[in-house]
Amino acid sequence: MITREADYALRVVLRLAAMPEGISLSTTALADEMYIPYRFLRRIVRKLCDAGLVGSVRGKSGGIHLLEEPAKISVHDILAIFDPKSLLFNSCFENGFCCPRKEECNVHHMLDPVQKLLNERRQSISWADLSGK
Secondary structure, eight states, X not given: OOOHHHHHHHHHHHHHHTSOTTOOBOHXXXXXXXXXXXXXXXXXXXXXXXXXXXXXXXXXXXXXEESSOGGGOBHHHHHHHHOGGGGOSSGGGSTTOOOTTGGGOHHHHHHHHXXXXXXXXXXXXXXXHHHTO
């Protein structure tokens, strides 16, 4: 199960992906439309900006917009920013994790192909696919 923050982030990116190119959406309007607490949304937007996926324009006619084409952003990209633990079946699949039993562990060997398949599938789902663009 993903965190509430990751869920909100997915919904924000989906909404921005559906926007016409070059158009920004105010965070106030987005918070109201998506039923996301404004302060929580600001934190999510900051992370998306820091990751280089979202740009923001200040001022009365400002707002936020995607910096990348929706087809170049995957569901996996967003989950990796907001909830990287949700991407893994077990800690043994985490980069840098060192388990002394990894080589002889039947659970690891059985779940490894499933983990790889899930990773590939999440990476193949773009926001262009989800937004119908």
